[in-house]
Amino acid sequence: MSNEVALEIKNLTKVIGRKTIVDDLSFAVRKGEVFGLLGPNGAGKTTTIRMIVGLIGITKGSVLVHEVDVTKDFESAMSHVGAIVENPEMYKYLSGYQNLLHFARMTPGVNRARIDEVVELVGLKSRIHDRVRKYSLGMRQRLGLALALLRDPSILILDEPTNGLDPAGIREFRDHLRSLASQRGMSVIVSSHLLAEMELMCDRVAIIQDGKLVDIRSINEMKGDAASAAQTTRFKVDNHELARSIFAKADLACQTAPDGRELDVMLDPLAVADVVAALVHAGVKVSGVRTVTRTLEESFLEMTGEVRHA
């Protein structure tokens, strides 16, 4: 991953009627990076993506593809961009191949050899001459990816790409994306409301809520650095008061775990044995000790301030 910027969004704003759907959004996507747009439904992810690819007008701000403004020179900007917006819809009465041929005619320099190449890449070779009408959703998704890759874009934009895919399909799709980014230096922008999915796919994530940018985080940062010394360690003990006093003596911050029955302490893994020994020595019955990695979901909920009742 380099620091070269492939796509830059500056103060992007979309107002429809009196409603501000996207509010002053700015971020930059680097070359070879998988960048996620994460947010609940209705946060403005799809609107942002549609503005990037020119499907809807921009109220304010700009989208720069390799420093070319999309609204000023749409054709040259889009020649670097491949996109799937929501489910990839194809001409059902044409075969997969005819569909690709149709879109190949719209981009200079895409020939039949290139079509064969992308068909091979997405693994659709055996069914490419069937009509799209007969394709399963997974096959349509792959055809959509083939179409998006057809003109060998340096930026790939995918809006809710795994909607409607089965787990095997999602996994396959994810592997495709990762290898495109790492092997070909392609920048990939994906939107999703599913955290777990983004965690597996992305290098960095922009968290969007109510059309506003909440934060941009790298996935590793969000998960909590694995090498970091302190981890939340959850103790299951019989006597909370006594345990708390021992933690206090050792200068350890302690709080009640979300379920109310256990205690959470920020602790270096190497110190766990000593702390347990101290507890046992003081007569506290320790029935369980485990480290708790803060899930991405917890970080996300904390950031967006969303309260969820299980």
Next chain:
Amino acid sequence: MLKLIQNESIKIALRLRTWIMAALIVVIVLVAAIVINAHLKPNANWKQALLSQNAQAEATLSNPHVYLPPIDRSRIKAQVTINTYDIAHNLPPGHQDAWVFTIGSLSVGQIGVVFVTVLAGDIVAGEFASGTIKALLTQPVNRTRIILSKYVSVLLVTLAMFVLVLVSSIVIGGIFFGFNGVGEPLVFVNVKQMVTQMTTGSYILLGYAFALISGVMIVTIAFMISAVFRSSALAIALSIITLFVGVSLVQLLSSFTWDKYILFANTDLMQYITGGPPVAGMTMGFSIVVLAVYFIVLNAVSWRVFVQRDVSS
């Protein structure tokens, strides 16, 4: 641009409905030929009948007690002249050959225009309905070129449809009635109720050229409706309703002078060759200007709406 037009044409050509429509046109021409052929009974006394019809007409014209408006007077005179011409050239009434049949087939062309209206109504709206518009508009091609390629394809289909009517009529007409007389003069009554003649070939070319202009206007309306409404069904239905209501509206409002500004009062330029315009005082030049203005406005609306539209949902 040529590749975009190729794309749009392929999308029309690879759909079954296009070929069903084309086959229907040929079938209609064929059925018309069979029906006409079955009713073509040469009346042995047709010359006698025409002569007595002429005598009766002369009597009416010379009767001082009968009041006839000048237009009717000239119409009757014209009919007499045509009858005399037919007797002299041995052409029984209702006689057929490939060329006369081809002129009659112009009405099949009007059915064909309805078919093309269906395709034109679907060509933009259909992309929205199927969702393929998203893929189409995220290619490195700006929207002006996209809509232009679609419009040109619709025009090509309109042209192809008229060529199909023309060629199938000549072939089927020739098989049933023979090919005599393409260079023969065709005698008809003109706008001033005077007898005029031109060669049958020129008349056919003129008729089909004017029918094409009229077809283009109607298809342009359908195209605009298609660009404005994102539902194919609605676009197709509205286009066909406009076509039928428009034509009867002109007749209904013919007493108003502004009736002549309605598009459908001007679409049929043949009215300046034979028959006469719906509102007195209209000229071919006037109609051409009205058509040109409608043409520009309709296409400007299609273009503007298509280029500005937010593609969401």
